[in-house]
Amino acid sequence: MRVAVREETAKGRVSPWVPIAIGLVAGIASGLLGVGGGIVMVPLLATFAGFAQHRAHATSLAAIVPIAAVGATTFAIAGEIDYPVAGLLAVGSLVGAPLGARFMARSSEGLLTTMFGLLMIGVAIQLLWP
């Protein structure tokens, strides 16, 4: 089953333009809103590239590295970064990331996805309904 997933994505059954276009949309969202862009990439990879959720999550995380680097640099040039706060948040998140990865590897896909979606809705309501 794992081999089948590999072939689906690696053997060119999905045009390379699909992930490039997904990246472009995610990158604009990332730079515009200060998020990684996984919020865009994960559902689009699942829908248009046939990725299973675990793979979509992990792969989008890899793409987030250069995307966030470009965005952070652009904001830094404009002087829009609070470095002390960034340092404190980074220390905490580096501790939390391995914990999250361990939990992800054990949980079922449906539950994981539903939890993620509920989180997104909750934050959205808070932003649009202050």
Next chain:
Amino acid sequence: MIVGIVAAGVLVGVMSALFGVGGGILMVPFMVLALGEEQHLAEGTSLLVILPTAVSGVLAHRRRGYVSFHTGMLLALGGSAGAWVGALLALRLSADSLQIAFGILLAVSGIRVIRRGVADLRGERAVGPPESQSGVGTRQSREPPSSPSDGS
């Protein structure tokens, strides 16, 4: 204060690895609402924090074999161009406009993700629940009984 920010960072890190996002979803509202940061400053700071968090997450996932680097590079190609355009755009927009855009993106994506998640849960239940997950050291195969996205 300092402890609170670090604790928020831990939460962000867990979410980041768990959902394949950079954690900005949590960080930007946290900085704006709890720390009183200006929206643009919160976004720039968020992007900087995402960087080491994502690197750490990728390393963890790579060990489990979930990362497709081929697709990741193509995503990064389009993504880098988009990130530059998006950031320049953000620097020209008002904080209020950015918050509304943020909320709309979250709501639309959230609905889509929940629908997928519920469909997955139903599918797994229909095929049959994995037998008694008494697993303490569940290192054995966690393959889903069937992949709903198999057919083309």
